[in-house]
Amino acid sequence: MTLKEISKFLGIDCKIDKEITGLNSLNDSNENELTFLENKKYINDLKNTKAGAILISNEYSKEIPENCIALICDEPYLALAKASKLFDPKLIETTGNESKIGKNSTIMQNVYLGKNSVIGDNCTIMHGSFIGDNVQIGNNTIIYPNVTIYRDCMVGNDCIIHSGTVIGSDGFGFANTKDGKYIKIYQNGNVIIGSDVEIGANCTIDRAVFKSTIIDDGVRIDNLVHIAHNCKIGKGCILVTQVGLSGSTTLHHYVVMGGQSATSGHLEIAPFTTIAARGGVTKSITEPKKSWAGFPLFEHKQWLRLQGKISNLLK
Template sequence: MKKINITKLANLLNGEIIGNKDIEIDSLGQLNEAKEGQLTFINGKKFEKEWATSSASAAIVNADTNLKPGENKAFIKVENANFGMIEALHIFAPPLASFNTDIHPTAVVHETASLGKGVKIGAGVYVGEEVKLEDGVIVYPNVSILDHSHVGSLTQIWSGAVIRERTIIGSHCIIHPNASIGADGFGFEPHPQKGLVKVPQIGNVVIGNFVEIGANSCVDRAKFSSTIIGDGCKIDNLVQIGHNCKLGMFCIMAGNSGLAGSVTLGNGVVIGGSASIKDHVTIGDKATVGAGSGVTKNIEPGKTVLGYPAVEGRFALKQWAALKRLASK
């Protein structure tokens, strides 16, 4: 078990230590669950009252706190406790799954595939024709990367993910287990004799740099052209992104949310959990869609919408308050 003296840890976090400087930290813990020897964090006034009953030996706190650590405990004061805890998590993080060989003997790598320096490929992986994996790509067991796809440097693709043909993935991305990237978009046309006729989906998916796609999420390829996920987007688990959608940079989509086909998100858009966005809708830069909302029309930049159907946030709250008053009569 890794142990780090609290003084050394404070130096690593560029923080100021207050209290007992001889504490040894062996792990991290949640404020109300941490045990002796563990480090926790307090990121706001509303959590400070929980410190009195916490068994943690130390906490990362904001520099402006007036809270005292108490007897035989310590605080590491940093400019921002959230960022301080992120750094601490990196320090204490256990190693990722290891590879005994760079290319597992059970992996199938097409002879035309191109592998950069330091590429690692796990057991049961399939790498198709003309696939290019840049330097430092890690492909965990039982991943399929189909023909003519391109994966940028230092990207990680976790077990069970399927990367369909012609997909382009940038550098420093993380594709979590069982994600589906580049499957057919959901396109069908009613036909008087044949029922529903499948519309061929001949485009692809283009994913930028520093993108994270959660477990069991799906990003469908375009009917033509590309479905695009911009740099820095973070997609939670169980998210659906339909064909021909275009996401700007640094968008966030929480779990169970979904975009129908041809939705456009500006930069910095936040989509709450279980929210649904109708096809061909445009959501402007830095707009927020509340959890469980249903968006049926365009949203202006910077707006917050709530409800089903979604309306401007303040108006939605007034509606709910009015309904509450009616229900109480």
């Protein structure tokens, strides 16, 4: 799609044209991608962006780097939301190659395999599961019944995905209009799951808005866990039942999240951190190998001491 087509769709003036292949964040965009700046907080990232074009308010437009074309608008995030629809792939591909199925793999009846999807060797995909278009699944992977994997997602080798789990559903993203409407930000990224990952029943792992939600090798996920868009779950992490991770949470390797614990978004948790059951993480944790508990969060020992102090109030 050309930049002129996009700007025409958005009703924005644009003099220079260029081929645009997708949308992306300020930091990750390449010369053929369109980005945006809404939040002043990210203005320092502006000078280093490699984006081909940017949705930006007039106020900040002079600070954009050479080679990046400005699309001036009052509400860049809202404009991005509107533009995202242009890059939304088809719900169901009707053309393309039939899926490829490796040696010794069993695909039960009532399984849907999308166009251009590839299933490795020795896999079992059970009754009622949906494997969308352009999905890749490695070798020796088991998909239990009634799993849904949305288009473009990838699952590695030796994985087990239990029933009812949904991989690649849309992240929870929208921009507000002044008259109280929510404009969907189409989630055009995907989910990439490494090898030797086990995911319990009825979990939800949302696809990224741009690029990928990533579950690294060796991760273990219990039942009813929610992982939002653009999370990165490092190698060997353990997520116990009913954990909820907000968008763009990064867990470094071997983080353990206890049952019903949660994070707010856009934060990082250092390697080998343990969050006790019900812990609520609202800021990044930078020091590795520590244990935390509570909401607000305290170091686990401090939290235990604090509960002692609190119960003393009854005396």
